[in-house]
Every structure is written in C-alpha cells, then in structure tokens.
Amino acid sequence: xxxxxxxxxxxxxxxRFILIVLFLFLFLFSSQTNVSAELxxxxxxxxxxxxxxxxxxxxxxxEQALHYYGEALAISPADPEIYNDIGIAYEQMxxxxxxxxxxxxxxxxxxxxxxxxxxxxxxxxxxxxFAKAIKFxxxxxxxxxxxxxxxxxAAVELKELSEIxxxxxxxxxxxxxxxxxxxxxxxxxxxxxxEKKAIVLKLTExxxxxxxxxxxxxxxxxGRALIEYDEALSLDPQDISIxxxxxxxxxxxxxxxxxxxxxxxxxxxxSGDTESSKEEIRKILAIIPDx
Numbered sequence: 001x002x003x004x005x006x007x008x009x010x011x012x013x014x015x016r017f018i019l020i021v022l023f024l025f026l027f028l029f030s031s032q033t034n035v036s037a038e039l040x041x042x043x044x045x046x047x048x049x050x051x052x053x054x055x056x057x058x059x060x061x062x063e064q065a066l067h068y069y070g071e072a073l074a075i076s077p078a079d080p081e082i083y084n085d086i087g088i089a090y091e092q093m094x095x096x097x098x099x100x101x102x103x104x105x106x107x108x109x110x111x112x113x114x115x116x117x118x119x120x121x122x123x124x125x126x127x128x129x130f131a132k133a134i135k136f137x138x139x140x141x142x143x144x145x146x147x148x149x150x151x152x153x154a155a156v157e158l159k160e161l162s163e164i165x166x167x168x169x170x171x172x173x174x175x176x177x178x179x180x181x182x183x184x185x186x187x188x189x190x191x192x193x194x195e196k197k198a199i200v201l202k203l204t205e206x207x208x209x210x211x212x213x214x215x216x217x218x219x220x221x222x223g224r225a226l227i228e229y230d231e232a233l234s235l236d237p238q239d240i241s242i243x244x245x246x247x248x249x250x251x252x253x254x255x256x257x258x259x260x261x262x263x264x265x266x267x268x269x270x271s272g273d274t275e276s277s278k279e280e281i282r283k284i285l286a287i288i289p290d291x
Contacts (some may be wrong), residue, residue, distance in 0.1 A: 042126060046076035053085060062093045080113040087116070099123060114143055118150050121157065130164050133240035137161070138171065146179060206235050210242070213249070222253035254287050261287075 053068035069086045083106035091099035103123065106116045121136035137154040143149035155172065161166040213228035229246040265280035
C-alpha cells in the first residue's frame with residue numbers, strides 16, 4: 001500500500017495528489033452517511049408497520065395486524081418484540097400452535113426480552129400446563145428488578161399455583177429472602193459510598209483549615225491560626241498532629257504576649273510609672289499557666 005502511494009506521489013504533483021486524497025475521503029464519507037441513513041430508514045419503516053399492526057390488533061382486525069407484522073419482520077427479521085406481538089395476535093385468534101411458536105421464537109432471538117416470559121407463563125396457565133407456567137413465572141421474577149410490577153404479578157400467580165405445586169411456596173420464600181439480602185447489600189454498598197464521600201469531604205475541609213492556619217502562623221497572626229486549628233479539630237477532635245500544632249501556636253502566641261508585656265513593663269518602670277509596670281507583670285503571670 002505504501003509503495004502504491006509513493007509511486008503516485010512520484011507521478012503526480014503534490015497539490016494534485018492531496019486533492020485526489022481529499023476527493024476519495026469525501027466520497028467514502030458520503031457513502032457511509034448514505035448507508036447509515038438507509039439503515040435508519042429501514043428501522044423507522046419496521047416501527048411504522050408495527051404501530052399499524054398494534055392499531056389493527058386493538059380494533060380486533062387480527063389478519064390485518066398479522067399482515068403489518070409480517071411487513072415489519074421483512075425489514076427487521078431479528079426483532080423479538082415483533083414475534084411477541086404476533087404471538088399475542090395468534091393467541092387472541094385462538095391459534096395456540098402459532099402463538100406458542102412465535103413466543104418461543106422471540107425468546108430464542110433474545111433471552112433478555114422480559115415481556116415474552118410473562119406472556120408464555122399466562123399462555124401455559126390458560127392451557128393448564130402448570131409446570132411450564134411456573135417455570136416462566138419464576139424466570140420472569142429472576143430476570144426482573146425489585147420494583148418491576150410484573151415481578152409482583154408473577155409472585156401473585158405463583159402463590160396461587162403453589163396450591164397445585166407445594167414446592168413453589170418454598171421457592172418463593174427463598175427467592176424473597178435472596179432478594180432482600182441483595183437489597184440489603186445494595187443499601188450497605190450505597191452507605192459505604194456515602195461514607196467514603198463524607199470522609200473525602202471531611203479531609204478536604206480539614207486540609208483547607210490546616211493550610212490557612214499555616215499561613216496565619218507564618219504571618220505571626222497566632223489568634224487567627226488558633227481559630228483555624230479549632231475548626232480542623234471540630235472535624236477530628238482526636239487528631240494528635242493538629243492538637244500538637246495548636247499547642248505550639250498557643251505557646252508562641254503566649255510568648256509574644258509575654259514579650260510585649262515585658263517591654264511595656266520596662267518602659268513604664270523607666271518612666272517612673274511603677275504601678276503600671278506592676279500591672280504589666282501581673283498580666284504576664286496571668287498568661288503563664290499554673291503547674
């Protein structure tokens with residue numbers, strides 16, 4: 001491939017070669033766009049035929065509905081929803097064989113297509129094939145989510161069928177216990193996630209307070225630094241490292257205050273104001289903690 005490009009580049013001027021490459025790219029892109037548009041058009045066509053089929057089916061025109069479903073299948077032959085619709089139409093017409101065949105076809109195409117499980121379960125129940133009905137009601141419950149109304153419907157049906165098959169009652173009990181355990185696990189997992197988020201938020205807040213405290217300490221604004229350390233301690237009162245930093249800042253603040261009072265006491269003593277000097281010394285004694 002590279003040799004071909006190299007040979008073309010030797011024959012053609014660079015500008016003409018670039019134009020040819022751009023033309024080929026635009027052609028390929030245009031073709032791909034057309035294909036995508038055609039596929040979209042096909043999908044919309046299948047959906048339109050299905051809508052017409054459902055409309056005819058609701059009005060009781062089953063043959064007409066089957067015609068539209070057939071047109072939809074011709075466009076989208078691997079759509080389980082259409083096979084399921086056909087199964088319902090045949091069941092309403094009383095054609096048991098075709099109804100079952102199309103339901104099972106939908107299931108073979110897509111084993112995760114949930115509506116067909118309920119349809120087959122009710123279909124077999126009507127036919128008196130209770131073992132098969134139980135099988136599909138169970139499967140509908142297993143595949144459905146906790147708050148799925150069809151799961152609840154299947155549970156009601158199985159409770160009724162447990163009169164015929166006593167083992168169903170135990171299966172329902174085990175299933176509900178298992179679902180409850182799964183829900184509890186989900187709740188616990190969610191709580192853990194929330195707890196982790198809270199811890200991360202707490203650490204972020206704590207880090208912000210500590211950083212502000214550090215800056216105030218460097219500026220020798222010890223009072224503000226103490227306030228920030230207290231905020232950090234409100235998040236984690238037992239953090240020894242914060243307690244030690246706060247203690248060191250408190251000592252530095254006391255040292256600064258003592259130095260200020262000492263200077264003031266000496267100035268007042270030199271000026272002959274002994275009473276004021278003594279007052280400054282008393283302030284120093286008040287700062288120094290008792291043993």
